[in-house]
Amino acid sequence: MPNQNINTIDDVINALNQIITSSEKDESPLGYFAALYLQVTLRVQEGIKNNEFQNGPRMEKLDVIFAKRYIDAYTFYQVGKPVTLSWLKAFGFSYNWRPIVLQHLLIGMNAHINLDLGIAAAEVSKGHDIEDLHHDFNKINEILASMVDQVEKDLTSIWRPLKSIIKWTKKADSFLIDFSMEKARDGAWKYAKSIAGLSGNDLQKMIQKRDQKVAKIANLIINPGLIINLLFFLIRLGERGSVSEKIKILTNKHTSSPS
Numbered sequence: 001m002p003n004q005n006i007n008t009i010d011d012v013i014n015a016l017n018q019i020i021t022s023s024e025k026d027e028s029p030l031g032y033f034a035a036l037y038l039q040v041t042l043r044v045q046e047g048i049k050n051n052e053f054q055n056g057p058r059m060e061k062l063d064v065i066f067a068k069r070y071i072d073a074y075t076f077y078q079v080g081k082p083v084t085l086s087w088l089k090a091f092g093f094s095y096n097w098r099p100i101v102l103q104h105l106l107i108g109m110n111a112h113i114n115l116d117l118g119i120a121a122a123e124v125s126k127g128h129d130i131e132d133l134h135h136d137f138n139k140i141n142e143i144l145a146s147m148v149d150q151v152e153k154d155l156t157s158i159w160r161p162l163k164s165i166i167k168w169t170k171k172a173d174s175f176l177i178d179f180s181m182e183k184a185r186d187g188a189w190k191y192a193k194s195i196a197g198l199s200g201n202d203l204q205k206m207i208q209k210r211d212q213k214v215a216k217i218a219n220l221i222i223n224p225g226l227i228i229n230l231l232f233f234l235i236r237l238g239e240r241g242s243v244s245e246k247i248k249i250l251t252n253k254h255t256s257s258p259s
Contacts, residue, residue, distance in 0.1 A: 002019060012071070015071045027242060035251040048060055102232075
């Protein structure tokens with residue numbers, strides 16, 4: 001279980017590695033999202049070191065606040081403490097053998113981007129005009145978008161026909177577009193601005209309202225409809241490798257594709 005003393009981006013990386021190691025040991029699909037998140041965090045850390053952001057220290061603070069919402073939710077869930085409904089849906093999903101890796105990633109992204117990102121952006125902007133963050137917020141979005149191709153390659157390593165099947169099946173393609181990172185991030189910024197400056201009960205009410213909305217999106221990822229469910233089931237039957245092997249692919253620790 002991750003150490004909760006998280007104050008720097010290095011602390012975030014250590015905590016994510018702990019989740020990944022535990023997930024590999026337990027053959028838990030919870031490690032899929034942690035593996036993806038680790039790659040994103042390493043890229044953000046690189047961006048901070050290379051002065052890609054207007055305000056590097058603020059970006060590290062945002063990264064820590066953002067990551068802690070996921071790491072805290074993971075830790076609380078492990079010991080039976082309450083978590084947001086969005087994360088409850090994502091974590092509970094891991095006990096079902098049927099979902100494909102992509103679904104596990106999407107449901108984690110849904111909770112973290114659609115709910116947590118806006119909250120983190122508003123929090124790091126306390127005492128300042130949130131618009132001052134907009135440039136760096138967009139920059140981190142560019143970084144996330146640049147990693148999509150690598151994620152697609154990783155998923156194709158797990159099930160090679162996946163990319164062709166998605167392109168061939170229009171309904172599946174539309175499903176993925178609906179949960180696109182771009183749409184989620186745009187919504188996160190709009191949400192961040194709506195809660196900037198709020199505190200106490202007013203803030204908690206807005207978070208609860210947003211959480212309920214995001215949890216409904218999670219339901220669509222869990223059950224996207226008969227046709228896409230059938231497609232995902234066929235993909236699941238074709239996925240190769242153990243859970244831990246798939247996690248290694250997502251963390252780029254593999255030397256060859258699982259067979």
